[in-house]
Amino acid sequence: MSTPILSPLSFYKCLSDDTRLKALMLIYLEKELCVCDLITALELSQPKVSRHLADLRKCQILLDERRGKWVYYSVNPKLPEWAMKVLELTAHNTEAYLNEHITNLNMAKQSECCS
């Protein structure tokens, strides 16, 4: 048994901000998203999105991977299983909360961002 990579408290602190919670849910549902996708989906400024993604990265909930000009974020597969299940439950039971952002995301995919 290794020590868990994050405490329950820091995990839930990460989920306690609107931007972080929505970004995390969208990344969970889509497997991976680049920053520009999230800027469009959430209709927020670039620094605001980057700052919150950095929070999620620093507590190891998200991994980042640069590919060319773009940085892609995905859920860290090493998350404790209980935390992964929490993300699963939340993502699949908060449609109303995510609705418009998923719509934005689908529209974004037809446009030119990170093509």
Place this chain on the structure above:
Amino acid sequence: MSTPILSPLSFYKCLSDDTRLKALMLIYLEKELCVCDLITALELSQPKVSRHLADLRKCQILLDERRGKWVYYSVNPKLPEWAMKVLELTAHNTEAYLNEHITNLNMAKQSECCS
């Protein structure tokens, strides 16, 4: 389908403070606890515990019931099922985080508080 009694964001905001998260986990595990049990288990001041319980009550995660001089708190059974499962997963996968408080609680039960 009725509207959910709480948004995912306000749910997670409630879990994002050490006192609230621990109190909620203990109440979940014990079914119900009175305020004096929590003061002992968490080793915190009475106003601090009451204030955080009030937060959990106001967003309808907890119910309160007065019996004589004591007020007992329990998890609201009307919580959305996904949220209830989140509590279940968290309570049963954060032993290290709750350990000493459960010890305190068991010691408290042998003493005179709310007997």
Place this chain on the structure above:
DNA sequence: AACATATATATGATATTTCGTATATTAAAA
């Protein structure tokens, strides 16, 4: 009625979080 006990709330001080703006970094393109 006066008192004691358990709990709740008000208040102002302090700490923490979030934000907008400006700037830095990195990689590709020209």
Place this chain on the structure above:
DNA sequence: TTTTAATATACGAAATATCATATATATGTT
């Protein structure tokens, strides 16, 4: 090598959360 595009970070201001202390309320006891 200059420029452009995508992303990250620094910094001070503003908003929000938390706290300790004092006080209020509610119940039971004498």
